[in-house]
Structure formats: C-alpha cells, structure tokens
Amino acid sequence: MEFVKRPKWKDIELNSNVQRMFSTIKELGKDNFFGSSPPSVFVGSKLQYPNVNVGILSPPVYSEDSWILDSPNYWANSETTIKDVVSYRNNLINSRFKSSVKDVRKENKFLEITKEIAMAYKPVDMEIYLKKKPNIVLSKDKINMPMGPTGLLSGVKLTDNVKVLNSVEKAVDDNDLKAQDAVIYLYNKNIDENFLTKILSIGALGLKKNRKLVSTRWSITAVDDMIGKKFINEIKDFQTIDKFRLFTGNFFGNYYFVMLFPEVWSYELFEGYLPGAVWNFSGKIEFSTDNEWYDGRKNYAENTAGGYYAARLPIAEYLSRIRRQASVLIIRFETPEYTDSLGVWVVRQTCKKTMLNQNIEFETKEQMLEYAKQAIIKKFNFNIERVYNQSLLLNKIKTQRKIWEFTQ
Numbered sequence: 001m002e003f004v005k006r007p008k009w010k011d012i013e014l015n016s017n018v019q020r021m022f023s024t025i026k027e028l029g030k031d032n033f034f035g036s037s038p039p040s041v042f043v044g045s046k047l048q049y050p051n052v053n054v055g056i057l058s059p060p061v062y063s064e065d066s067w068i069l070d071s072p073n074y075w076a077n078s079e080t081t082i083k084d085v086v087s088y089r090n091n092l093i094n095s096r097f098k099s100s101v102k103d104v105r106k107e108n109k110f111l112e113i114t115k116e117i118a119m120a121y122k123p124v125d126m127e128i129y130l131k132k133k134p135n136i137v138l139s140k141d142k143i144n145m146p147m148g149p150t151g152l153l154s155g156v157k158l159t160d161n162v163k164v165l166n167s168v169e170k171a172v173d174d175n176d177l178k179a180q181d182a183v184i185y186l187y188n189k190n191i192d193e194n195f196l197t198k199i200l201s202i203g204a205l206g207l208k209k210n211r212k213l214v215s216t217r218w219s220i221t222a223v224d225d226m227i228g229k230k231f232i233n234e235i236k237d238f239q240t241i242d243k244f245r246l247f248t249g250n251f252f253g254n255y256y257f258v259m260l261f262p263e264v265w266s267y268e269l270f271e272g273y274l275p276g277a278v279w280n281f282s283g284k285i286e287f288s289t290d291n292e293w294y295d296g297r298k299n300y301a302e303n304t305a306g307g308y309y310a311a312r313l314p315i316a317e318y319l320s321r322i323r324r325q326a327s328v329l330i331i332r333f334e335t336p337e338y339t340d341s342l343g344v345w346v347v348r349q350t351c352k353k354t355m356l357n358q359n360i361e362f363e364t365k366e367q368m369l370e371y372a373k374q375a376i377i378k379k380f381n382f383n384i385e386r387v388y389n390q391s392l393l394l395n396k397i398k399t400q401r402k403i404w405e406f407t408q
Contacts (some may be wrong), residue, residue: 006334028093031130032036033060033074034159035093036123042094042112042147043201045215052213054202055096058112058128058150058154066123072145072194076349082252086340088195089146095128095153101212111202113156118198122163129155142279143306145215146345167191172204177207183226184256193313193348196223217306220344224309231316235325236265242361245326246372249354252346253337255379256330257352257372258315261365261397263327266293268393269311270329271304274380276336285382291392307332308343314351325383329393331372367396 015304035058044053059066069088097110104111118126134151165187171182182205200220203211214222226355238245240262247258268333272281290301290308301308315328332347362368369388376384388394 004066020324027132028060028136029134029302030060032152033058033093033130034062034125034127035059036064036066036125037117037120038067038092039117039120039122039124039198040070040092041118041198041202041212042096043216044095044096045110047098050101052215053096053109054099054114054151054213055094055150056117056126056128057092057094058126059091062125064123070194071143072343072349073192075249076345076353081126082340082342086146087229087344090148092148093128094147094150095130095156096132097153098151099213100205104211105208105212110153110156113158115202115204116158116162116164119164119168120162120200120206120378121165121168121195124162125156125160126160127134127155127159128153141217141343142341143220143344145345146340158249165166165189165191172199175208179205180226182206182231183223183224187227187230192309193220193223193227194345195213220308221306224306224313224348228309228316229296229312231313231320232265235316235319235323236294238319238323238325239296240264241322241324241326244358244368245363246366246368247354247357247359248351248375249357251350251353252342253335253339254346254350255333255335256311256350257332257376258351258354259329259331259368259372260319260326260359261329261393263397264294264324266327266393266396267312267315268284268329268391269293269301269304269308269332270387270391271307271332272334272387274333274335275336278338278341279334289390293396301325307347310344310348311351313348314355318355327397329391330385331376331384333376335380348394369394383389 014394037056037058040057042055042057047053055114059069069092075085099111130151131154134149136149139147150395167186171177171186197216200223201214201216203213204287241260242262244262245260250258268289270287270289272285272287274285281292288303290304311330321326327334375386376382
C-alpha cells in the first residue's frame with residue numbers, strides 16, 4: 001500500500017498544539033499566520049463561470065497533526081464524532097483568491113503553490129497573509145464538507161519541502177494521460193477519493209491542452225463516477241449472483257438497506273429524509289430517487305445528486321471483488337441522528353461500511369423484500385411499500401421475461 005496509513009484513534013495522543021488548534025477561536029481572527037495545511041484545497045462554484053474561487057485550507061496555528069482536519073477515511077474508521085468533524089472543519093481558514101478555470105495552463109504563483117499543496121501527502125507548513133481578517137462563518141451543503149472562516153489571500157509562502165508520492169508525480173507530469181485514466185491509475189495505487197478530488201479539482205490531471213480548474217463539488221462527483229464506471233465495466237463480464245442478498249449498515253445516523261438481485265447490472269437509489277433530519281423541510285418523510293439500467297445513465301442524477309455516485313461506487317467495488325454482477329436497490333434513511341450535514345463522503349463511507357457487514361441471503365425476492373420491510377417498520381415505523389411500488393427496478397424485475405421462458 002503506497003498511501004500513508006493513519007494510526008487508530010486510541011493510538012493518537014494529541015499534542016498541545018493540536019489541542020490548542022481545536023479549541024482556540026481567537027486565532028481564527030488573524031489576518032496573517034503560520035499554519036500547516038492538512039493538506040487541503042478547495043475550488044468554489046459560486047462565481048460566474050469561468051471564474052472560480054480557489055482556496056488553501058489551513059488552521060491558523062502550526063501542528064504536525066493537522067492532517068486530522070481533512071481525513072474522511074480516518075474519521076469513518078475511528079471514534080471521531082459528528083461534532084468532532086464540524087470542529088475540525090471550523091478550524092480551517094479558507095484563504096482564497098479568484099482565478100479563471102484555464103489559468104492552470106499559465107504561470108500563476110498562487111495556483112502553482114495550491115497545486116503543490118494538493119499533491120502533498122503530508123501536512124504542508126506555510127505562512128499565510130490575508131487582505132483582512134477572515135469572515136468567521138461556517139457553511140455546509142450536501143456535497144462538500146463544512147467550510148470554516150474565509151479570507152482573501154494576499155500572500156503565501158511554503159516554509160518546508162512538499163512531500164509527494166512518486167505515483168502522483170508521475171500522473172501529474174504525464175501530459176498525455178487522460179484525467180479518467182490518471183484517476184483510475186492512482187486509485188489502483190491506493191490513493192483515496194478525497195485526495196483524488198483535490199488534484200483533479202486543482203487542474204493537475206489530464207491532457208495538457210484540456211487541464212482546467214474544476215469546482216470541488218463537481219470533482220467529488222467526477223471521481224466517484226469515474227471509479228464507479230471502472231468497476232461496473234468489469235462486473236458486466238461476470239455471472240450474476242446466485243441468491244438474493246441484503247446488506248444493512250449505518251454511520252452518523254445514515255441507515256442503508258442494500259438489496260442485490262440475481263440479475264444483470266442495474267442500479268436504483270432512494271434517499272429518504274425523516275422528520276427532523278437536516279434536509280427535511282416539510283416535517284414529512286420524503287424520498288428522492290434516480291436509477292440506471294445496464295447501459296448506464298446519459299445525464300446527471302439530478303434528484304439524488306452526488307449521493308447517487310458516492311453510494312454506487314462501494315457497491316460496484318464489492319461486486320467486482322466477488323466477481324459477480326447484480327441489480328442493486330438501495331434505500332437510505334437520513335435521520336435526526338445526523339445532526340450536521342458533513343458532505344457526500346458520509347454516503348460513500350456508510351456504503352463502504354455496509355458492504356463489509358455480513359449479508360443475509362434469501363431464496364426469493366419476496367422473502368428479501370418482506371424482511372427489509374419489517375426491519376424498516378421496526379426501526380423507523382414506516383411502511384416501505386410505497387417505495388417498492390415506485391421502484392422502476394422492482395417493476396422491471398417483476399415484468400421482464402427471461403429468455404428461458406420463451407423456450408418452454
């Protein structure tokens with residue numbers, strides 16, 4: 001494994017600098033500071049295209065353990081809580097500057113430094129100078145991780161050599177390697193999705209003539225989509241599973257029911273928001289849904305957005321691992337336990353965890369659907385029949401005749 005493995009939570013003793021970084025609010029109000037980026041960068045999407053805001057994320061104090069402020073894989077596999085993640089993100093100052101998406105093809109000091117930071121696998125020490133004190137406001141949405149204070153960058157200086165993996169350097173230096181091929185190459189080198197999102201977002205991958213900045217929101221989805229399609233293309237050459245399988249799991253108040261049917265690849269996601277959940281504004285349980293058939297989607301999954309691709313990736317990866325294909329129905333419940341929206345990485349990590357759990361096998365589709373229905377009634381006091389009746393995948397399985405039926 002090439003990527004750096006993080007220690008388990010119980011093995012970490014946070015030094016005084018880290019504890020200070022996590023608890024000192026007045027430090028966030030400085031207009032210049034010496035800090036250490038996790039490393040982390042962010043490209044915004046709110047300006048009028050082709051202009052974007054490019055940000056270097058760093059705490060306002062130095063700590064060799066600042067990596068913990070931007071480490072979804074670690075958070076998901078440790079004792080990190082939702083409040084911890086919000087606190088971590090709130091301590092990252094987004095020192096940003098405006099750029100055109102094609103400026104990565106020109107000489108630009110700020111972009112070159114941001115690119116170096118994005119490529120690093122260890123915290124990057126730097127001096128940051130802002131035009132004025134940062135605006136201390138925490139923002140959040142469904143796709144991106146929460147964002148802390150923001151300030152306009154006036155100067156930045158790296159104070160240490162940036163540590164870059166050989167595989168990353170090779171992919172970035174290869175101007176003839178398409179972005180999708182670069183992402184797959186690095187993923188096969190155990191570079192995680194969070195890292196890939198950053199280097200894709202900063203315009204460090206792809207054919208030289210096509211490189212450009214990509215908003216972090218869209219680079220997250222692009223990485224999940226690229227890797228997911230890689231596994232989907234693989235599993236289409238495999239036999240279908242031989243029994244019906246149900247996986248269940250939860251993380252940070254997100255509960256997943258993943259049903260696998262012994263059919264060729266297709267995929268459908270239902271996302272449900274319980275009353276009191278962060279994104280439920282009506283007080284009633286609401287569902288969004290998107291799907292794809294064997295040939296895939298032709299357009300973006302508007303209803304479930306980035307969650308569609310983030311949930312699909314671990315499922316396709318699991319099927320590739322067992323060398324089988326299946327039709328997949330996912331039902332997600334976001335509950336009030338999920339007290340803060342932390343970004344689409346939570347979807348990806350919850351599905352990863354779910355697919356590592358022991359599954360339950362059934363001989364018939366009816367048995368699996370009934371089992372899931374009763375489990376959902378018991379847990380959420382909700383009859384899932386309405387979703388079953390809406391499901392295009394279930395309807396197709398029910399009505400589509402098999403080849404062998406025509407030979408009888």
